[in-house]
Amino acid sequence: xxxxxxxxxxxxxxxxxxxTIITAFKREELSKGHFxxxxxxxxxxxxxxxxxFARTYNISDSGREITNWFFPENSFLTAINSFYNSSPARxxxxxxxxxxxxxxxxxxxxxxxxxxxxxxxFCFAVLFELAKQMTEYINSSKFQTAExxxxxxxxxxxxxxxxxxxGHIASFLGITQETLSRIRAKK
Amino acid sequence: xxxxxxxxxxxxxxxxxxxTIITAFKREELSKGHFxxxxxxxxxxxxxxxxxFARTYNISDSGREITNWFFPENSFLTAINSFYNSSPARxxxxxxxxxxxxxxxxxxxxxxxxxxxxxxxFCFAVLFELAKQMTEYINSSKFQTAExxxxxxxxxxxxxxxxxxxGHIASFLGITQETLSRIRAKK
DNA sequence: TTCATTTTTTGATTTTCGTCAAAAACTAAG
DNA sequence: CTTAGTTTTTGACGAAAATCAAAAAATGAA
Numbered sequence: 001x002x003x004x005x006x007x008x009x010x011x012x013x014x015x016x017x018x019x020t021i022i023t024a025f026k027r028e029e030l031s032k033g034h035f036x037x038x039x040x041x042x043x044x045x046x047x048x049x050x051x052x053f054a055r056t057y058n059i060s061d062s063g064r065e066i067t068n069w070f071f072p073e074n075s076f077l078t079a080i081n082s083f084y085n086s087s088p089a090r091x092x093x094x095x096x097x098x099x100x101x102x103x104x105x106x107x108x109x110x111x112x113x114x115x116x117x118x119x120x121x122f123c124f125a126v127l128f129e130l131a132k133q134m135t136e137y138i139n140s141s142k143f144q145t146a147e148x149x150x151x152x153x154x155x156x157x158x159x160x161x162x163x164x165x166x167g168h169i170a171s172f173l174g175i176t177q178e179t180l181s182r183i184r185a186k187k
Numbered sequence: 188x189x190x191x192x193x194x195x196x197x198x199x200x201x202x203x204x205x206x207t208i209i210t211a212f213k214r215e216e217l218s219k220g221h222f223x224x225x226x227x228x229x230x231x232x233x234x235x236x237x238x239x240f241a242r243t244y245n246i247s248d249s250g251r252e253i254t255n256w257f258f259p260e261n262s263f264l265t266a267i268n269s270f271y272n273s274s275p276a277r278x279x280x281x282x283x284x285x286x287x288x289x290x291x292x293x294x295x296x297x298x299x300x301x302x303x304x305x306x307x308x309f310c311f312a313v314l315f316e317l318a319k320q321m322t323e324y325i326n327s328s329k330f331q332t333a334e335x336x337x338x339x340x341x342x343x344x345x346x347x348x349x350x351x352x353x354g355h356i357a358s359f360l361g362i363t364q365e366t367l368s369r370i371r372a373k374k
Numbered sequence: 375t376t377c378a379t380t381t382t383t384t385g386a387t388t389t390t391c392g393t394c395a396a397a398a399a400c401t402a403a404g
Numbered sequence: 405c406t407t408a409g410t411t412t413t414t415g416a417c418g419a420a421a422a423t424c425a426a427a428a429a430a431t432g433a434a
Contacts, residue, residue, distance in 0.1 A: 066329055081319060117304035120311050127314040132268060134321040141328045142253055142361035143392095146421070166382060174329035179421055181383055330422095333391075353412065366391055368413055 001074050003048055003102055011125040017118040024112060025102040036077075036093040036101070043079035043089045045103040050074075052099020053163050056091040057171070067172040070157070070164060076126045096164065146175045147183045188261050190235055190289055198312040204305040211299060212289040223264075223280040223288070230266035230276045232290040237261075239286020240350050243278045244358070254359040257344070257351060263313045283351065333362045334370045 003022055007013065013021070025048065037043040039058060047054075054071040068091055071077045079089035083106060095101075112119045140149050150173060153160060160169060170180040190209055194200065200208070212235065224230040226245060234241075241258040255278055258264045266276035270293060282288075299306045327336050337360060340347060347356060357367040 060330060064330070068326070080315070080322075084315065113308070117308065120307035121300075121304065124307050124311045124314060127311060127318055128267070128271065131314055131318055131321065134318065134325060135267075138321060138324060138328070139255070141325070142358065143247060143251070165380090171329065176422060177382075178384085178423085182421090185383075352410095363392060364412075365393085365414085369391090372413075 011122045017116045024104045024108040034095045040088045043082040044106045046078040048102040050100040053097040056093045058091045067168045198309045204303045211295040221282045227275045230269040231293045233265040235289040237287040240284040243280045254355045
């Protein structure tokens, strides 16, 4: 889905606001393996994945790579706190497929936020979706078995198995890849 | 902290917007045990806890009460999806102390959002804080032991032990109260 | 195709935590 | 103070999942 269409779905903005916002996004074709941002970077863009797949992760104290979130096409993403407060990002964000990505720079974001208060309506809508998803995740993280959580994930995101490795899915769920492998073998 | 002060801290609004928004909040003194909303209700207000303590929870399939979140003073809260989409709430929200609560009705919220797009800036700021907190929670829920998560909670919210029962804290962390009791005994 | 690398699976063992049950400690109302 | 109700603690046991180690399978580049 292209950005303009996506905007119409998420929040009803005036034609003028919509145009201003969309114009500020720059289109890029980026290869698998490209980092949108890395730990300690100040993340200065907000991104929209038109096509492709991204994954955020960080490294635990014990040196293990832990997936935080997956972003398929039609996702907005940024290192939210880093972007908004110009602080160092805590995650890495890597494209795991060749992707078409739109990005808006922080300076433009600020300018539009001042000129067009409607941008806040849009950001609100994006954050709202994020909050809903995180709420789901948190609910399922309490007192559900690893198996239930895995099955739920696959139901919600049937393509995840084709797009992310078992290890990445496991650490997203907060379990080891051995456990996930055994869950899958059971069926 | 009173609402006006809180607003100044969270987002810089014009004097006019701020006044409009603050005026729409109604002050109430409510007793311990009062439900701000219940499961299946359409939650028609957004709340600000000036003084007191609230807890959201729901009932699991196995009939167990699971705490979703705690709200000390200076917290905004609502059944976010219920409020925004007029759908049935999934949680209960109960005051666990006598409290002073400000509430804004949905109709006023909508009206102000149309008249004063700056309200969205404010909502954005509130949601942003929420998203940060949930991110913290999710990070700590992966591959940290129950004990580490408990100690982290106590460090972040030192008064939680005085304000919530062990069972409520345990289910918030996603562990049983027996396990939490043993963690505490170890020290 | 072959070889090297990465990912996934399998096995044995240990640790963590849940479950069930009952006792102890705490709270609040009469 | 007494009693009933609630919350917390303790114990024995079992289930779920982590860890460590190694084999098997899949992937990708030369």
